[in-house]
Amino acid sequence: xxxxxxxxxxxxxxxxxxxxxxxxxxxxxxxxxxxxxxxxxxxxxxxxxxxxxxxxxxxxxxxxxxxxxxxxxxxxxxxxxxxxxxxxxxxxxxxxxxxxxxxxxxxxxxxxxxxxxxxxxxxxxxxxxxxxxxxxxxxxxxxxxxxxxxxxxxxxxxxxxxxxxxxxxxxxxxxxxxxxxxxx
Amino acid sequence: xxxxxxxxxxxxxxxxxxxxxxxxxxxxxxxxxxxxxxxxxxxxxxxxxxxxxxxxxxxxxxxxxxxxxxxxxxxxxxxxxxxxxxxxxxxxxxxxxxxxxx
Amino acid sequence: xxxxxxxxxxxxxxxxxxxxxxxxxxxxxxxxxxxxxxxxxxxxxxxxxxxxxxxxxxxxxxxxxxxxxxxxxxxxxxxxxxxxxxxxxxxxxxxxxxxxxxxxxxxxxxxxxxxxxxxxxxxxxxxxxxxxxxxxxxxxxxxxxxxxxxxxxxxxxxxxxxxxxxxxxxxxxxxxxxxxxxxxxxxxxxxxxxxxxxxxxxxxxxxxxxxxxxxxxxxxxxxxxxxxxxxxxxxxxxxxxxxxxxxxxxxxxxxxxxxxxxxxxxxxxxxxxxxxxxxxxxxxxxxxxxxxxxxxxxxxxxxxxxxxxxxxxxxxxxxxxxxxxxxxxxxxxxxxxxxxxxxxxxxxxxxxxxxxxxxxxxxxxxxxxxxxxxxxxxxxxxxxxxxxxxxxxxxxxxxxxxxxxxxxxxxxxxxxxxxxxxxxxxxxxxxxxxxxxxxxxxxxxxxxxxxxxxxxxxxxxxxxxxxxxxxxxxxxxxxxxxxxxxxxxxxxxxxxxxxxxxxxxxxxxxxxxxxxxxxxxxxxxxxxxxxxxxxxxxxxxxxxxxxxxxxxxxxxxxxxxxxxxxxxxxxxxxxxxxxxxxxxxxxxxxxxxxxxxxxxxxxxxxxxxxxxxxxxxxxxxxxxxxxxxxxxx
Numbered sequence: 001x002x003x004x005x006x007x008x009x010x011x012x013x014x015x016x017x018x019x020x021x022x023x024x025x026x027x028x029x030x031x032x033x034x035x036x037x038x039x040x041x042x043x044x045x046x047x048x049x050x051x052x053x054x055x056x057x058x059x060x061x062x063x064x065x066x067x068x069x070x071x072x073x074x075x076x077x078x079x080x081x082x083x084x085x086x087x088x089x090x091x092x093x094x095x096x097x098x099x100x101x102x103x104x105x106x107x108x109x110x111x112x113x114x115x116x117x118x119x120x121x122x123x124x125x126x127x128x129x130x131x132x133x134x135x136x137x138x139x140x141x142x143x144x145x146x147x148x149x150x151x152x153x154x155x156x157x158x159x160x161x162x163x164x165x166x167x168x169x170x171x172x173x174x175x176x177x178x179x180x181x182x183x184x
Numbered sequence: 185x186x187x188x189x190x191x192x193x194x195x196x197x198x199x200x201x202x203x204x205x206x207x208x209x210x211x212x213x214x215x216x217x218x219x220x221x222x223x224x225x226x227x228x229x230x231x232x233x234x235x236x237x238x239x240x241x242x243x244x245x246x247x248x249x250x251x252x253x254x255x256x257x258x259x260x261x262x263x264x265x266x267x268x269x270x271x272x273x274x275x276x277x278x279x280x281x282x283x284x285x286x
Numbered sequence: 287x288x289x290x291x292x293x294x295x296x297x298x299x300x301x302x303x304x305x306x307x308x309x310x311x312x313x314x315x316x317x318x319x320x321x322x323x324x325x326x327x328x329x330x331x332x333x334x335x336x337x338x339x340x341x342x343x344x345x346x347x348x349x350x351x352x353x354x355x356x357x358x359x360x361x362x363x364x365x366x367x368x369x370x371x372x373x374x375x376x377x378x379x380x381x382x383x384x385x386x387x388x389x390x391x392x393x394x395x396x397x398x399x400x401x402x403x404x405x406x407x408x409x410x411x412x413x414x415x416x417x418x419x420x421x422x423x424x425x426x427x428x429x430x431x432x433x434x435x436x437x438x439x440x441x442x443x444x445x446x447x448x449x450x451x452x453x454x455x456x457x458x459x460x461x462x463x464x465x466x467x468x469x470x471x472x473x474x475x476x477x478x479x480x481x482x483x484x485x486x487x488x489x490x491x492x493x494x495x496x497x498x499x500x501x502x503x504x505x506x507x508x509x510x511x512x513x514x515x516x517x518x519x520x521x522x523x524x525x526x527x528x529x530x531x532x533x534x535x536x537x538x539x540x541x542x543x544x545x546x547x548x549x550x551x552x553x554x555x556x557x558x559x560x561x562x563x564x565x566x567x568x569x570x571x572x573x574x575x576x577x578x579x580x581x582x583x584x585x586x587x588x589x590x591x592x593x594x595x596x597x598x599x600x601x602x603x604x605x606x607x608x609x610x611x612x613x614x615x616x617x618x619x620x621x622x623x624x625x626x627x628x629x630x631x632x633x634x635x636x637x638x639x640x641x642x643x644x645x646x647x648x649x650x651x652x653x654x655x656x657x658x659x660x661x662x663x664x665x666x667x668x669x670x671x672x673x674x675x676x677x678x679x680x681x682x683x684x685x686x687x688x689x690x691x692x693x694x695x696x697x698x699x700x701x702x703x704x705x706x707x708x709x710x711x712x713x714x715x716x717x718x719x720x721x722x723x724x725x726x727x728x729x730x731x732x733x734x735x736x737x738x739x740x741x742x743x744x745x746x747x748x749x750x751x752x753x754x755x756x757x758x759x760x761x762x763x764x765x766x767x768x769x770x771x772x773x774x775x776x777x778x779x780x781x782x783x784x785x786x787x788x789x790x791x792x793x794x795x796x797x798x799x800x801x802x803x804x805x806x807x808x809x810x811x812x813x814x815x816x817x818x819x820x821x822x823x824x825x826x827x828x829x830x831x832x833x834x835x836x837x838x839x840x841x842x843x844x845x846x847x848x849x850x851x852x853x854x855x856x857x858x859x860x861x862x863x864x865x866x867x868x869x870x871x872x873x874x875x876x877x878x879x880x881x882x883x884x885x886x887x888x889x890x891x892x893x894x895x896x897x898x899x900x901x902x903x904x905x906x907x908x909x910x911x912x913x914x915x916x917x918x919x
Contacts, residue, residue, distance in 0.1 A: 051193060111201065133240075161256070
């Protein structure tokens with residue numbers, strides 16, 4: 001019974017994942033695409049949970065879906081009509097669309113084949129893990145001991161991004177004067 | 185373990201990746217392109233988590249967290265660029281933004 | 287004593303370098319004095335070396351002094367070594383002594399020229415090069431000096447580079463000499479290959495072991511170089527053209543020193559020539575032919591310098607005759623006396639040219655005797671010496687050669703006849719020149735220039751050297767009296783490595799007197815003939831038009847060489863340029879650039895600016911690479 005439940009949950013999550021992914025790519029209005037992406041992130045969080053990555057799942061929901069996507073939605077709201085482009089798939093050379101589909105399919109096939117070839121039967125042997133496998137305590141311990149360098153560098157990357165965001169988003173002096181004159 | 189084998193997770197990740205790739209290649213709005221990029225990153229994350237579970241090694245999860253942080257930074261910068269472009273009253277169309285031409 | 291040799295070699299070089307480095311900071315006159323003093327310093331070094339040699343015993347008069355090993359390759363090595371022996375000491379004295387006097391003369395002659403400093407630098411360079419040639423202790427260093435004198439000659443012939451004739455003459459001299467350089471290099475290759483050394487002593491000893499063919503090849507190669515450098519037939523057409531250079535250049539390079547380098551080479555390499563007697567005979571024969579041809583051509587020349595040039599060619603023919611027959615001492619003796627009287631003649635002619643503001647055509651001259659009496663005297667002395675009149679120097683040396691020819695068997699006697707005819711011709715053309723220029727009524731040109739200079743015939747820098755050379759032309763021959771007293775020949779004996787006396791032939795006293803009598807007699811006849819046609823009561827000169835034209839065209843040698851060498855070469859170069867250079871080489875280079883540009887353009891088309899195309903490219907490439915990686919693994 002428990003196993004069956006796990007299967008059901010897994011299928012629902014996987015379906016939600018793929019479905020929302022398709023939705024992101026096909027909607028015309030970026031607002032709806034962003035909402036679809038939130039759904040995608042949530043489904044992925046469920047999958048993470050099923051794979052014993054509890055902390056990562058929590059981080060996914062809190063940080064990714066919670067903060068990053070909200071930021072996305074803010075920007076989409078700010079852009080309003082400017083974010084909407086006519087006929088999403090047209091434009092550019094016609095061969096572009098077909099070759100894009102071909103390339104994407106090729107990638108898909110290759111990834112599956114490669115993983116199948118290299119890992120093969122090994123994919124069936126999973127390691128047994130204790131219950132605290134993906135817990136925050138474990139991750140935290142690793143971040144502060146084995147992967148300390150990655151931790152520190154990631155923090156620097158975030159700092160750089162924050163500075164970049166401020167710089168990109170700030171108005172130049174002329175723009176401010178122009179806006180002020182326009183407004184006044 | 186209960187539920188599907190790791191192979192199933194990897195298949196889902198592969199599909200997600202190609203969907204994201206198709207989105208990057210086919211859509212004209214930079215916002216959607218950015219969102220598709222996020223999908224691709226998440227697909228990679230899923231694969232990492234799956235392998236971590238397979239080998240019983242935490243490294244995959246740590247890596248996935250780092251990817252998440254980097255993705256967040258990249259979204260910040262990308263959105264900043266889009267806002268800057270929009271503020272200069274240029275069409276948000278990837279095909280129009282082609283001044284850097286050979 | 288070796289210090290003297292080094293000073294002799296390096297002082298002129300130092301002079302040239304100094305003038306070059308100081309450039310415009312010194313006045314033109316100062317450059318002239320620097321050059322003169324550097325060469326006289328060299329003369330001092332030469333005297334020191336000479337005295338040092340004299341102090342020694344006769345068998346020890348051969349000193350080799352080495353600075354360092356110049357190049358070494360496997361078992362073959364060449365040192366920077368100087369050889370001080372009687373032969374080189376004699377040449378050193380002649381080159382620096384006569385050279386110094388001529389450079390002093392140039393200070394006056396070239397006064398006022400814009401590029402005097404360059405001239406004096408070149409002159410010093412030339413003296414250094416010539417000294418390197420004569421002092422070299424091995425063939426390679428000799429070749430270096432050989433090439434450098436060719437360079438200096440080119441630079442000095444073409445000194446007045448605004449004149450296209452001068453530039454053409456310089457090129458002609460250089461190219462024709464290059465032929466001689468090539469044959470010499472081939473001879474050296476054979477020496478290195480067979481003997482393994484280019485050192486004089488080693489090469490001569492090893493030459494005895496060589497096969498006949500090898501020795502003949504080496505001797506032939508050396509002869510080729512000598513013939514080219516000394517302007518003997520067939521490589522002679524450059525010498526008359528070389529008169530485009532300033533007169534002191536003609537005096538120094540094309541009379542006293544450079545053109546005698548060929549004779550020096552034969553005497554220096556005499557062991558090799560003795561092993562190849564056919565080649566030596568060839569040398570003597572070429573010398574005789576040259577002295578006859580040059581004598582005939584000189585009869586119709588109208589340019590005063592060209593008469594003297596052909597005379598030089600002729601006299602060097604005598605030296606080749608002597609050296610080829612083995613009379614090395616006599617050949618060198620004539621080299622020395624010829625340096626004196628030929629330089630004297632050139633410089634006296636230079637005084638005339640200078641007085642007449644650059645005029646060289648004898649037909650416009652005449653009656654210069656009253657305006658320039660002292661020059662006339664100097665010219666007369668030179669002419670008498672050239673014609674071999676006793677007791678001047680030319681008499682002793684030329685007759686010694688003729689006597690040796692008489693003593694050298696039937697071939698030698700045949701050449702003697704040629705030499706005797708040459709003596710007749712010498713008398714004719716030399717005094718023809720003298721009479722036309724100096725005797726008779728002053729020509730309009732002479733009257734024009736009569737008043738400008740007063741009693742002075744030239745600045746002291748020009749007249750003093752001329753006077754000194756005139757004295758030498760008189761007494762220079764008094765170091766040998768045929769058959770009785772020959773200190774000069776004895777002096778040179780030590781350079782013969784294996785035998786007592788250097789000369790291969792020793793004429794008997796009878797032969798000496800017979801030769802002298804015939805030569806002097808014919809010389810006087812020549813002077814008489816010249817007097818008949820060009821003297822006071824000038825009879826009309828008989829003209830056979832065919833002969834006249836041939837002589838005026840210098841026996842058509844220039845036309846011949848033009849047809850054989852120049853035209854085919856030009857044709858070949860034009861052909862090559864049209865069919866090889868432009869399409870292939872130029873085309874390939876152009877093709878490369880055009881191809882690169884088009885490739886760049888084609889590749890540049892990939893940069894469309896479309897973001898999606900770039901992304902597609904990345905995705906496609908990744909897809910392909912994955913397949914490759916999987917397949918390879």
